Amino acid sequence: MPTYKLTYFNSRFYAEPARILFHLAGVPFEDIRIIHGDGTWEQIKDKTPFGQVPVLNINGFEIPQSTAIIRYLATKFGYAGKTPEEQAWADAICDQVRDFMAVPFKDIVVAKRVGKTEEEVSQLINEGFVPGRDAYFKIITRILEKNKSGFLVGDGITFADIVVVENLTTLQKNQLFEASKYPELAALREKVYAIPAIKKWVEARPDTQY
Amino acid sequence: MPTYKLTYFNSRFYAEPARILFHLAGVPFEDIRIIHGDGTWEQIKDKTPFGQVPVLNINGFEIPQSTAIIRYLATKFGYAGKTPEEQAWADAICDQVRDFMAVPFKDIVVAKRVGKTEEEVSQLINEGFVPGRDAYFKIITRILEKNKSGFLVGDGITFADIVVVENLTTLQKNQLFEASKYPELAALREKVYAIPAIKKWVEARPDTQY
The missing domain is CATH 1.20.1050.10 (Glutathione S-transferase Yfyf (Class Pi); Chain A, domain 2)
Incomplete structure (x- = not known):
């Protein structure tokens, strides 16, 4: 099984549907939460594909943009619609x-x-x-x-x-x-x-x- | 082959990628363009699924929201990525x-x-x-x-x-x-x-x- 890491702030907002999909599918993932104001975000911002989070990392392959992440996981786990x-x-x-x-x-x-x-x-x-x-x-x-x-x-x-x-x-x-x-x-x-x-x-x- | 009707205003904007996909795939479609100010939009607005255009109609089945339309056609025609x-x-x-x-x-x-x-x-x-x-x-x-x-x-x-x-x-x-x-x-x-x-x-x- 691939190793999934989901990086976002300590909020639900744009990342929470992805977290829920992992829990629904019973697939383990690392739920990385950046703390506002401790300098971490400033350090990693430019290393993200689009300068923003959430980012989903799958064995090193990164997907930016929340809806793209959600759709990718939903498709993989069988929650993207049947047709x-x-x-x-x-x-x-x-x-x-x-x-x-x-x-x-x-x-x-x-x-x-x-x-x-x-x-x-x-x-x-x-x-x-x-x-x-x-x-x-x-x-x-x-x-x-x-x-x-x-x-x-x-x-x-x-x-x-x-x-x-x-x-x-x-x-x-x-x-x-x-x-x-x-x-x-x-x-x-x-x-x-x-x-x-x-x-x-x-x-x-x-x-x-x- | 299904009958495709794409309804939008007489603009490229949110509908044009769908039009291009039809032309790229060589699939015929009806390119319905609402004229601003002639009253047509006011007549059909409430009949659209989300009160907005573009809407793609496929043999009577309607898809609202431009990116959903574009992704649907791209997937169908083979332009949505290989993996x-x-x-x-x-x-x-x-x-x-x-x-x-x-x-x-x-x-x-x-x-x-x-x-x-x-x-x-x-x-x-x-x-x-x-x-x-x-x-x-x-x-x-x-x-x-x-x-x-x-x-x-x-x-x-x-x-x-x-x-x-x-x-x-x-x-x-x-x-x-x-x-x-x-x-x-x-x-x-x-x-x-x-x-x-x-x-x-x-x-x-x-x-x-x-």
Whole structure:
């Protein structure tokens, strides 16, 4: 079996779906977590393929970019959809999450980090974030209503479910998702987190805001 | 053979790599171009899976999200890399382009559209866009130097080459890429555009700014 090393910060965010896939598949990996501010990141940044993490190292071969890593592992472990059409939908859903994270969500994270006032952050949430989140939630809810299996694609779990569910957890930890208001999304999260290997990891993993 | 219909606006942008893949593979498709302002988009928007285009329709089955479409076609037509590792790198490169388009590039397009002054746009270009572009160009150039084949992944063309090359064309048409300053990138574009089926399409296609 190849030796897998996954390098990221001590956050869930862009690396967590890959960690979950390892646990789901029962495949051991080294979960390398860079600590902010201790100088490690500055030392390794230029040695990464794209100057960023996560990076997955497989016997020395490196893959940069989170979705590429997730798709690679999902394909290898059998969670990428059963047909090219299912895979395309899993891909499309992940990119929808990505678009949502890249702009409406990131804007808030950045605003908080640069020290905007509570009022400014709140305005950003109401005007920029909420419409983006609602449009995205509507899409995911509609897919769940249509697909019937309780998962987003086909009749079993795919990387798309994992990406969406982890995104919900991050939103919830930042008071941006109230599970009781979105029963379909909450049910998806419960279903995914009820899978024994995932449940075990979710209970054991480091508790981080992002 | 399935019936393919690709719906987008009358732009290259997020749909053009899919169009090029059809031409490269010699597979016929219907190239549906929505005209801005004639009311068509407002009529069909809510009928698309994610409220957006491009959408690829294959005998009635729809795929939303541009990269999902491109990857689906590339896999089907044999341009998605020869191994899972090559595919992961093609994926990673596409997502790097996507990140670059989603923020530094989009910021400029939006600034122009909302009527910012030339001075404001120019400031945005110098402070936000140029550092993002240079970091992205450095990554792509380094990949080309390392890979040796003249293509980005493995020894033949993949969807990653097509996505990068089309992005260069869009930048050039908006005075944001000067081919003579980036010989490695210019060489990649020449190599891709020299492939007869692509050359023929590039010469014949509608000339649009984006």
